[in-house]
Amino acid sequence: MFDWDDLKHFLAVARHGSTTAAGRALNTDQSTVQRRITRLEQRIGQPLVERHPSGYRLTAYGQQLLPHAQRVEQHMLTLQNVVQSSARELNGVIRLTCPEPLVARITRSPLLERLQTRHPGLRVEFVVSDHYVDLGQGEADVALRSGDTVDNQLIGRKVADSLWAVYGGRDYLARHGSPARTEDLAQHAWIGLDASMGKHRATQWLHQVAPGARIVATSGSVLGLVQLAKANVGLAALPTALGDAEPDLVRVLGPVPELTRIWRLLTTRQLRRTPRVSAFFAFMASEMDTLRPILTG
Numbered sequence: 001m002f003d004w005d006d007l008k009h010f011l012a013v014a015r016h017g018s019t020t021a022a023g024r025a026l027n028t029d030q031s032t033v034q035r036r037i038t039r040l041e042q043r044i045g046q047p048l049v050e051r052h053p054s055g056y057r058l059t060a061y062g063q064q065l066l067p068h069a070q071r072v073e074q075h076m077l078t079l080q081n082v083v084q085s086s087a088r089e090l091n092g093v094i095r096l097t098c099p100e101p102l103v104a105r106i107t108r109s110p111l112l113e114r115l116q117t118r119h120p121g122l123r124v125e126f127v128v129s130d131h132y133v134d135l136g137q138g139e140a141d142v143a144l145r146s147g148d149t150v151d152n153q154l155i156g157r158k159v160a161d162s163l164w165a166v167y168g169g170r171d172y173l174a175r176h177g178s179p180a181r182t183e184d185l186a187q188h189a190w191i192g193l194d195a196s197m198g199k200h201r202a203t204q205w206l207h208q209v210a211p212g213a214r215i216v217a218t219s220g221s222v223l224g225l226v227q228l229a230k231a232n233v234g235l236a237a238l239p240t241a242l243g244d245a246e247p248d249l250v251r252v253l254g255p256v257p258e259l260t261r262i263w264r265l266l267t268t269r270q271l272r273r274t275p276r277v278s279a280f281f282a283f284m285a286s287e288m289d290t291l292r293p294i295l296t297g
Contacts, residue, residue: 169230
């Protein structure tokens with residue numbers, strides 16, 4: 001029936017007694033105040049103010065509406081305070097933990113630029129690790145994590161599938177041939193994760209399918225596996241997003257079903273209720289078409 005801006009001008013005239021004073025209070029000119037009042041009266045269908053030698057006075061109907069308009073004003077001010085408070089809380093850093101290979105893929109994508117456009121006060125700080133950092137202990141705010149999640153403190157959502165396959169360098173395969181099936185893997189030299197990653201699914205899978213495999217090099221990171229495979233040291237199990245992106249590597253087996261896991265966006269229950277983390281989750285949910293290729297290749 002009418003909008004808040006018109007009502008705001010009506011209240012200013014009621015308080016200050018003239019369109020000139022009302023204009024000063026609202027940081028606008030007298031003609032704008034008169035135009036707003038006229039439009040409000042037209043929409044309501046009755047006069048609200050009348051001109052007197054001493055200034056403007058409310059009509060009887062204007063007096064009747066005044067307390068209701070004042071209550072609307074109070075609710076609008078409350079709403080404005082809530083919105084401004086939320087906006088202030090959307091300033092700050094989101095500490096995002098993820099495996100090292102994802103950092104370059106995320107920063108090369110438009111994700112962070114779009115986040116800045118939507119939430120100028122938010123900034124992402126990467127906490128890089130191939131190990132799981134402890135969100136419950138405050139080591140990070142949000143995690144992009146693949147694998148099984150057994151921590152009951154964490155909540156989140158699936159964002160993609162994590163696919164792994166076996167890769168070899170072109171020179172290595174030219175010298176030693178390519179395995180045609182899983183049973184052939186034990187005949188090849190292997191690049192594995194070091195003892196610090198002993199519980200990683202890739203390590204456990206290799207021990208199961210090729211318990212006699214010859215480990216010729218180890219690394220504490222997945223990126224280290226990629227570099228060693230490109231150096232033609234041996235075969236390596238790698239995420240398809242990384243292996244397929246390397247022209248010097250050839251996928252020889254997979255994706256391996258036993259290595260498939262789920263990528264999740266995770267945080268703690270307490271942090272999930274904060275405005276900045278809630279806004280980050282909502283943003284990432286709206287950017288699934290951009291995020292999935294980053295994770296899966």
